Amino acid sequence: MTRRGSVPDAAIRLEQQYLDGLYARVEELREETEAALAATNRAGADGADGPRGLVDRDAQASRLSERRANLDRAEHGLCFGRLDRRDGSATYIGRMGLRDADLNPLLVDWRAPVASDFYTATAASGTDVQRRRHIRTQGRTVVGVNDELLDLDRAPDNDLVGEGALMEALTAHRTGRMGEIVATLQGEQDEVIRADADGILVVQGGPGTGKTAVALHRAAYLLYTYPRIAEQGVLVVGPSPVFLAYIEQVLPSLGETQVVLATPDTLLPGTAVTRAESPDAARVKGDITMAGVLGSAVRARQEMPDGVDVTFAGDVLRVAGPVLVDAAERARRTGLAHNPARRVFAEGLWSHLTELVRDRDRQLLEDTEKGFEKELRSADAAIARQADQLPSAVEGGGTEVTGTAGEHEVTHVRRELEQDPIVAAVVDGLWPALTPEGLLEDLFGQVADRPELAPDLSAADRRALARASGAGWSAADVPLLDEAAELLGVDDTLADARLDARRREELRYAQRVLAASGVQGVSAEDLAQRFAERDSRSLAERASADRTWAYGHLIVDEAQELSPMQWRMLLRRVPSGSLTVVGDVHQTAAAAGTTSWDTLVAAHPRRRWRRVDLSVSYRTPQAVLDAAAPVLRALDPQAPAPVAAREGGEAPWRVASTPGTVTADVVDLARTEVAALDGGHLAVIAPAGRVTELGGALAAALGGTGVSFGVDPDLTAEVVVLTPEQAKGLEFDGVLVADVEEVASGPRGLGALYVAMTRPTTRLGMIHLGPVPDVLADLPLRSPAPGPDPTP
Structure with missing residues (x-):
């Protein structure tokens, strides 16, 4: 079996000594990099090697600056693991690769193939790893070591890798921001991260299985492994701005900056979403039929x-x-x-x-x-008589008059x-x-009364599209605007002419400089290239500003929420067809979303699809999963329930409230939960119509406790009030779900309720305003305030 346990202080001292050596090497490399960068900048300034040399030096300076930035990131979690093998060798694993002056490896990057055993080796996996050591650090200090001794004869196949380190990470208080998990990745997660980049990889996983963290670490792995992807960048699409704020620190902490984070609403540069959409209009606009409607609208013009x-x-x-x-x-x-x-x-x-x-x-x-x-005849005769008087220079050179x-x-x-x-x-x-905006304004203004503009839509659907001109754009309009932009394209005639004129002027200026200076061996073309204005923006900045940018890889989180038209918008941004799609079809809440990956595959038959299922819930304790199980069964009786990695957490409970007292009850319950969490983070998840009321009441009642709510809530606040849509993909120490009936209303309401119930890592409370819903009937009833429980 796999034996785990603490180790003597001598082991900590040993690892501290090795870590000190690693940081000494980091300092050496930092000094070397600074010196090389300074020398490069000096050489670039004197221009001794001409324009071509200056261009090369600019590229070298960029590479050195990137190296310096990577070394600066070494202050956090530089080394977190060690593998001891049968041959007596030891391999240290960390967030970057390091070699000594003789190029011998000191530290292996976690993304390198040789590091995979750190995440996948178990006692039954047949590797030559005899011991896996997890090294916990704070800054440059080793504060803990946890060993796993692998007995290859007897161990369960589903043995968790690094259980001690993993459980410590899972039970720690949440911070309101997702962190990297390179030290505690599990075998099934590592397999997804290192999967081949070709085609579309679908990662289905229930609550807490680490889908988002796996997707982000996969982005870092692909950027490290595939130069083509690094050159083009990775697009990461999440469900909401709140979600992007939650994950935005992960990839920079892993040293990756060639990544664009976006929501489906922000993929079209220059387009701002300013209005909400009715459910009927959102459904129609998300349907694939709209692609044909827009094509017909262009053809009509x-x-x-x-x-x-x-x-x-x-x-x-x-x-x-x-x-x-x-x-x-x-x-x-x-x-x-x-x-x-x-x-x-x-x-x-x-x-x-x-x-x-x-x-x-x-x-x-x-x-x-x-x-x-x-x-004319008289004129011809006069010309003939005077022909001998014409100068010899024009004889035989007359011009034909043709009008x-x-x-x-x-x-x-x-x-x-x-x-x-x-x-x-x-x-x-x-x-x-035509402009995309003009095309859609005309279509929406006429489609209700002109069936020929959208013959494949019913009269009701055409009425749902109708709206006044200048009403602004909704999230459902963005993929339609993108489709229209693709159909219309851009006439670059004027821009191309201006660019050619500027290049000719730069060339003329370079020729004058060379003529005045007498410099030999440098062409005017090379010098003009040096004079040319350079785009100094980062790859991410350039890509996010360019609708037509071709990304090397696309990662879509909460992918089950996307409509068919949103999928068209996303897929055209990745011509290579290299995607990672993560989500849970049992958490679908969007009216135009998907409840089956098979439906998505069938809609794009020319794409190569693979599917991987994550089965272990690391975030959500078993008690919370059990409480949410009736909701999952109501959504899909055949859905496999995730298996929790831990049993901890308080037993979930419910409170019976009323419309008139729900705000006061939530305040009382939140006060109790904040005290019980002892520094942890509490989320109050409520219908959109109650967020402002509950947020204001909580802020007033809890005094010094940080409370945040609204369109762009601060996830680092101690108490955050969110809608189920805003809570997607997030995790908190404790959760209160207010007004269960309203959260669960609508055609996909149970999906929203399932999302809300599976956000906590420790505590879950449910507040319903009427008779107990069937899906909550098994939860114990408690009072919102101290005192005896009310009668059910």
Whole structure:
């Protein structure tokens, strides 16, 4: 079996000595890095090697700065483990790799393959690991050591790795921020983290199984292992701003900065969500049918009339319908989005209009010649008589007169047409430049009364979409705006012209500098590149500002909440198809979300999918899981219940309240719970309509206790009032669920209740306002205030 236990102080002293050596090496590397960076900056300043050398030095300075930042992060948890093998060797595991001056390994990065045994080795796994040691530190001091001696003959297969260190981490008070768990990862979690990056990996896990932590550590592993992903960055999408605030420190603590954190609402740069959406409208807008509706809306703006009259220079030019249709078809055949294809359409139309003008002028010339044939013959005779008097330089060099629209005048006529505002307005109106916002405003303003705009939607669904112009955008509108942006594209003609002009000016300036300085061996092109303005933003800053950025990997947390249209928006951001999808389909609350991963797979059959199930709940004690089990069975009788890693925690209870007394009851219960948690964090989870009332009452009643609530609550406060949606993915020491009936209302209400009940690590209380709900019937009843329990 696996034997665990404390070790003598001598072991702590031994590990302290080794840790001191590691930090000494860190200091050496820090000094070397600072010196190299200073030398690089000096060399870059003198420019002795020319522009090309300066560019190389800039790249070197960037690498050294990143190395310095990594060394600075060594102050927290530099080394946390050691593996002793049968051959007598010892491998130390930590948050970064370190080597001595002779390149011998001193510390192995937790993401390296050789470190995997630290998380996966058990007595039954057949490795050569004889002892696994967990080293607990505070700053640069070793404060504890926990050993596991592996007996390979007898041990259960589900043996928890590092149980002592794990239990200590699980029972510690929450801080309101998620921390990294590299020291306590378990075997099933490590397997997910190190899974191959190809395709889509679905991680299904119940409450407390560590889905979020695993996903974030997987991001760090992929960035470390795959240079391609590191070059493109990782996009992490979570359900709410509250959730992002909760996890934002994890990846920087692991040394990773090439990551963009976003919610589905913030994926479209420049678009702000300012209004709520009705459930019916959110459902319709999330349905995949809307992709076809938007495609049809764009196509409708490309339909051509039977013909059009264009007034130019006092004449009316008639462009026939077949000409317009042919120009439109050629534009569509390019496969370009609407706005870039507009250039192709306009090019065809300008060429046709130019020919119409030439035909008009030819006809005008012919008519003029017929009216002045006698005069022309007299002029020709006079020219012939004087031919011998012409200078020899022009003999045989006469110019054919072909009228104002001769071949040499085509460019001039074309320019005049394009600069004529009346003509330009007609061309623009036939294939107009469109914006996503304008397209949706027009659609929503007309769709209720025009069935042809959305023939696949019912009349009720079309009415649900209808809204006044300028009403602002909802979360459900964001994927529609993104779809429209994809269909419309951007016409970069003007921007490209400005960029070319700037480059030409930079080249001319470089040529003047070289001519004045007399420097040899440096090309003007290289010098111009040095002068060119550089984008100094980080990868994350550049990616988050660019809707079309192609990420190397996408991680979606609480993925069961996404609508089909949100999935389209996310998938187009990862052309490689490399995704990690984590969630629990039994916690789905969104009306357009999914309750089965099979449904998601069927919607994207060309993608390669794999599924992994996490079975052990590390956060949630068994007593809380038992209390939530009736809700899970009501959601899905076949759903496997998570198995808790620990039995601890108070037995959950319920309180019977009333609409008139619920606020006072919650205040009394919160006061009791805060005292019982003794410095832990309490969450009051309530329907959205009660958050302000409860938050204000708690803040007034609890005095010095920090209470936070509202749109952007402070999760580090001692008491936080949240909606079930805001609580998704979070964890607290204690939880009170207020107004159970309202939380559980709606088509997916039981999913929201299941989320709320499975947030605590120790204590759970439920407050209902009427007869006890069936799913809570087994919970013991208690009084909201000290005294005898009321009659059930």
